[in-house]
């Protein structure tokens with residue numbers, strides 16, 4: 554199994570409504586292709602983790618890189634993995650500007666990681682740890 558993490562910048566007219574529409578199609582495709590992962594939206598930037606069979610992940614990422622709804626796509630990490638982080642999710646999604654559902658302290662933690670971590674300014678192994686934290690803090694179904 555394989556995983557890719559990248560960041561990108563949303564084009565100015567990519568509205569929240571458009572993002573939800575994109576996400577709904579993406580989840581259905583991911584479900585059909587046994588792809589899991591997590592998409593985060595923060596200050597007009599996306600950070601996404603894709604997990605699945607290597608050929609499928611590479612081919613989806615090729616498609617995503619051609620998508621005109623975002624730009625400045627930068628791969629942060631890609632690696633063979635033995636297990637998924639987002640096993641239960643076709644594509645977990647969190648918009649950090651829409652933070653009412655997240656308790657203040659958790660939000661502060663995530664913000665700190667997102668803003669300050671060197672994982673998000675240059676390619677780094679730390680970006681995988683970041684998503685493990687995100688999974689624990691935001692998405693764990695207990």
Ligand SMILES: Cc1cc2nc3c(=O)[nH]c(=O)nc-3n(C[C@H](O)[C@H](O)[C@H](O)COP(=O)(O)O)c2cc1C
Pocket residue numbers: 561575578579580582583592599601613616617618620622623644
């Ligand atoms: C930030 C971002 C994340 C995306 N994530 C996915 C995804 O996880 N799965 C997916 O099928 N499409 C995703 N897409 C959409 C793809 O870029 C593309 O539109 C989709 O693969 C359909 O391609 P097609 O129109 O060539 O068939 C994403 C697009 C953006 C901008």
